[in-house]
Amino acid sequence: xxxxxxxxxxxxxxxxxxxxxxxxxxxxxxxxxxxxxxxxxxxxxxxxxxxxxxxxxxxxxxxxxxxxxxxxxxxxxxxxxxxxxxxxxxxxxxxxxxxxxxxxxxxxxxxxxxxxxxxxxxxxxxxxxxxxxxxxxxxxxxxxxxxxxxxxxxxxxxxxxxxxxxxxxxxxxxxxxxxxxxxxxxxxxxxxxxxxxxxxxxxxxxxxxxxxxxxxxxxxxxxxxxxxxxxxxxxxxxxxxxxxxxxxxxxxxxxxxxxxxxxxxxxxxxxxxxxxxxxxxxxxxxxxxxxxxxxxxxxxxxxxxxxxxxxxxxxxxxxxxxxxxxxxxxxxxxxxxxxxxxxxxxxxxxxxxxxxxxxxxxxxxxxxxxxxxxxxxxxxxxxxxxxxxxxxxxxxxxxxxxxxxxxxxxxxxxxxxxxxxxxxxxxxxxxxxxxxxxxxxxxxxxxxxxxxxxxxxxxxxxxxxxxxxxxxxxxxxxxxxxxxxxxxxxxxxxxxxxxxxxxxxxxxxxxxxxxxxxxxxxxxxxxxxxxxxxxxxxxxxxxxxxxxxxxxxxxxxxxxxxxxxxxxxxxxxxxxxxxxxxxxxxxxxxxxxxxxxxxxxxxxxxxxxxxxxxxxxxxxxxxxxxxxxxxxxxxxxxxxxxxxxxxxxxxxxxxxxxxxxxxxxxxxxxxxxxxxxxxxxxxxxxxxxxxxxxxxxxxxxxxxxxxxxxxxxxxxxxx
Amino acid sequence: xxxxxxxxxxxxxxxxxxxxxxxxxxxxxxxxxxxxxxxxxxxxxxxxxxxxxxxxxxxxxxxxxxxxxxxxxxx
Numbered sequence: 006x007x008x009x010x011x012x013x014x015x016x017x018x019x020x021x022x023x024x025x026x027x028x029x030x031x032x033x034x035x036x037x038x039x040x041x042x043x044x045x046x047x048x049x050x051x052x053x054x055x056x057x058x059x060x061x062x063x064x065x066x067x068x069x070x071x072x073x074x075x076x077x078x079x080x081x082x083x084x085x086x087x088x089x090x091x092x093x094x095x096x097x098x099x100x101x102x103x104x105x106x107x108x109x110x111x112x113x114x115x116x117x118x119x120x121x122x123x124x125x126x127x128x129x130x131x132x133x134x135x136x137x138x139x140x141x142x143x144x145x146x147x148x149x150x151x152x153x154x155x156x157x158x159x160x161x162x163x164x165x166x167x168x169x170x171x172x173x174x175x176x177x178x179x180x181x182x183x184x185x186x187x188x189x190x191x192x193x194x195x196x197x198x199x200x201x202x203x204x205x206x207x208x209x210x211x212x213x214x215x216x217x218x219x220x221x222x223x224x225x226x227x228x229x230x231x232x233x234x235x236x237x238x239x240x241x242x243x244x245x246x247x248x249x250x251x252x253x254x255x256x257x258x259x260x261x262x263x264x265x266x267x268x269x270x271x272x273x274x275x276x277x278x279x280x281x282x283x284x285x286x287x288x289x290x291x292x293x294x295x296x297x298x299x300x301x302x303x304x305x306x307x308x309x310x311x312x313x314x315x316x317x318x319x320x321x322x323x324x325x326x327x328x329x330x331x332x333x334x335x336x337x338x339x340x341x342x343x344x345x346x347x348x349x350x351x352x353x354x355x356x357x358x359x360x361x362x363x364x365x366x367x368x369x370x371x372x373x374x375x376x377x378x379x380x381x382x383x384x385x386x387x388x389x390x391x392x393x394x395x396x397x398x399x400x401x402x403x404x405x406x407x408x409x410x411x412x413x414x415x416x417x418x419x420x421x422x423x424x425x426x427x428x429x430x431x432x433x434x435x436x437x438x439x440x441x442x443x444x445x446x447x448x449x450x451x452x453x454x455x456x457x458x459x460x461x462x463x464x465x466x467x468x469x470x471x472x473x474x475x476x477x478x479x480x481x482x483x484x485x486x487x488x489x490x491x492x493x494x495x496x497x498x499x500x501x502x503x504x505x506x507x508x509x510x511x512x513x514x515x516x517x518x519x520x521x522x523x524x525x526x527x528x529x530x531x532x533x534x535x536x537x538x539x540x541x542x543x544x545x546x547x548x549x550x551x552x553x554x555x556x557x558x559x560x561x562x563x564x565x566x567x568x569x570x571x572x573x574x575x576x577x578x579x580x581x582x583x584x585x586x587x588x589x590x591x592x593x594x595x596x597x598x599x600x601x602x603x604x605x606x607x608x609x610x611x612x613x614x615x616x617x618x619x620x621x622x623x624x625x626x627x628x629x630x631x632x633x634x635x636x637x638x639x640x641x642x643x644x645x646x647x648x649x650x651x652x653x654x655x656x657x658x659x660x661x662x663x664x665x666x667x668x669x670x671x672x673x674x675x676x677x678x679x680x681x682x683x684x685x686x687x688x689x690x691x692x693x694x695x696x697x698x699x700x701x702x703x704x705x706x707x708x709x710x711x712x713x714x715x716x717x718x719x720x721x722x723x724x
Numbered sequence: 725x726x727x728x729x730x731x732x733x734x735x736x737x738x739x740x741x742x743x744x745x746x747x748x749x750x751x752x753x754x755x756x757x758x759x760x761x762x763x764x765x766x767x768x769x770x771x772x773x774x775x776x777x778x779x780x781x782x783x784x785x786x787x788x789x790x791x792x793x794x795x796x797x798x799x
Binding site for chain 1: 725726727729730779782783786787789790
């Protein structure tokens with residue numbers, strides 16, 4: 006039947022295989038198909054996933070490009086995304102820098118006041134310095150310019166200041182411009198002045214030189230004239246003298262002309278210079294004034310020199326005039342004399358130049374007579390002259406006085422003019438000085454004012470600052486107090502809640518600890534119980550290790566284990582000690598082995614059923630054997646609840662015991678076997694002992710296990 | 725084991741009886757040969773003695789547990 010089944014199974018299996026053989030290939034094909042299909046579908050899936058991912062990434066990048074906050078968020082949350090964004094979009098724009106104009110304000114105001122001071126300082130410095138140092142203007146101008154620019158920037162970044170004046174920067178710029186224009190003008194002016202001065206000086210010097218030359222020439226001429234007049238040189242020398250005189254005269258006239266021309270030029274130049282100075286004065290630049298003054302002084306001095314020279318020339322000229330007059334007179338007289346001489350001696354063509362020595366006696370006489378006559382005439386004239394001398398002298402004196410007066414007047418007028426000029430110049434200088442001083446004072450006053458203004462500003466600002474600070478402090482304090490109370494409240498709340506939580510937690514912890522402790526205890530108990538149970542189980546197990554006809558292993562180890570595991574359990578200890586020592590040392594037989602053994606014992610007990618103390622001969626043995634052979638009893642008979650007298654028969658007992666054994670009741674069997682008497686008993690003694698041991702051990706073990714179970718149950722059933 | 729005791733005893737009995745018998749036989753034979761001119765009766769006697777001794781031994785052996793031994797000192 007099995008073979009048939011196998012065959013059937015084989016055939017069935019084979020059929021199955023064959024059945025699937027046909028679709029195997031198509032299955033394979035299908036599989037390939039499906040793998041292809043699955044491949045395509047896999048490809049589709051891959052493509053779809055790629056698209057999704059790419060779409061997600063692209064969308065993220067686009068949105069990040071549009072919304073920087075989102076970009077920042079993504080960069081924060083996903084590492085290395087900032088690199089991706091940098092690659093795709095470029096670096097993120099930095100967040101806009103928040104200006105703090107408020108803090109800049111007070112600083113800038115003071116700086117602006119400083120700027121004011123600075124802008125004034127350069128101006129003062131300008132005026133104080135000489136105009137020949139225009140360069141110093143440069144650095145202070147750019148320096149205030151920079152601060153001005155900063156101030157300008159400040160004004161830009163500030164909102165509308167409440168002050169409605171022109172912005173300081175503009176004013177300062179304008180001032181700077183003005184200063185620069187002034188400076189340029191000044192430089193041009195000074196250059197002009199210098200040029201004019203230079204040219205004028207040159208011309209004047211030229212004129213003076215010419216005048217000096219003229220003077221020299223005049224002096225020379227007069228000197229020579231006088232010499233010619235006074236000296237009675239021989240006629241040939243006289244002619245040379247007169248020639249020299251003529252040269253001198255021509256020289257003089259030339260030099261005088263030259264001097265005159267030079268003087269005219271000089272005067273023209275001086276006028277030009279004056280014009281320039283006036284123009285400069287009209288420009289009214291304070292800085293130019295000293296130069297103007299200097300120019301004026303120069304002019305004045307030049308004029309003075311020129312005038313002095315001119316006067317000298319004039320005096321020389323007048324002297325020369327006198328001398329020339331004198332010479333003219335002398336020439337007249339001489340001419341007269343000559344004429345007279347000629348009239349007397351007409352044949353002699355006396356010429357002063359070619360006065361020969363050819364003179365006859367008559368001529369000489371006539372000449373002497375003429376001379377005498379002339380002398381008489383001259384004496385008469387002299388007397389007349391003497392008479393008129395005084396008148397002439399008076400008239401001359403008068404004339405001279407008049408002329409002197411005139412000259413004096415002229416001189417006085419010129420001197421006055423010069424003095425006036427000088428005084429004017431001095432006055433102007435003084436005015437200039439005072440002006441400078443005034444200006445300086447004004448500057449200082451202005452500076453003081455500015456300083457006062459800045460001080461006032463500073464004070465006001467300080468006061469304002471104080472006020473604002475106090476206000477702010479107040480606000481700060483109030484808000485701080487608020488915040489502090491809030492904070493305190495919050496902390497208190499927190500603390501309270503925390504304390505509550507802590508208390509709760511502590512209580513829970515305590516509870517938990519207690520629970521844990523109890524659990525620990527319970528677990529300990531449980532563990533012990535478990536251990537006990539385990540050891541009891543081990544004991545049980547060792548009980549089971551009984552092979553047929555061999556006792557179990559000695560229970561000592563297990564019992565020792567039990568004893569260890571339940572060190573403080575008296576019951577268990579007692580039980581453990583209650584085990585019979587033989588079971589400990591040698592082990593016990595199992596019920597099965599006892600049962601098996603029983604049959605042998607039964608047989609034997611049946612055979613020696615007749616033997617007891619009284620009957621124990623060999624014959625009895627034989628008889629007993631015979632009885633055993635011939636007597637049949639039930640193999641197993643259920644023992645009654647109560648044993649009666651006739652139940653105490655060996656055979657019956659044995660059958661009862663067999664029955665109980667068969668039904669697993671070793672105890673009853675042992676009890677029944679215990680009722681045997683005689684040799685049967687002796688024969689069954691060992692078995693009985695073993696059975697008793699086994700029963701005892703089993704009892705103890707069962708008790709122990711029950712106890713362990715109970716304990717374990719009790720521990721596991723913790724509330 | 726107590727149940728094996730009987731078996732051992734019986735084994736001893738048999739062995740003893742065999743020995744006794746053998747010895748009796750032997751002695752009988754010897755006696756018969758030596759002393760009694762090959763009569764069979766010493767053999768039988770010997771055998772019988774042997775058997776008897778064996779029997780007795782066996783019996784004594786089997787009875788041994790039931791003997792109440794008196795202590796000599798008790799006297």
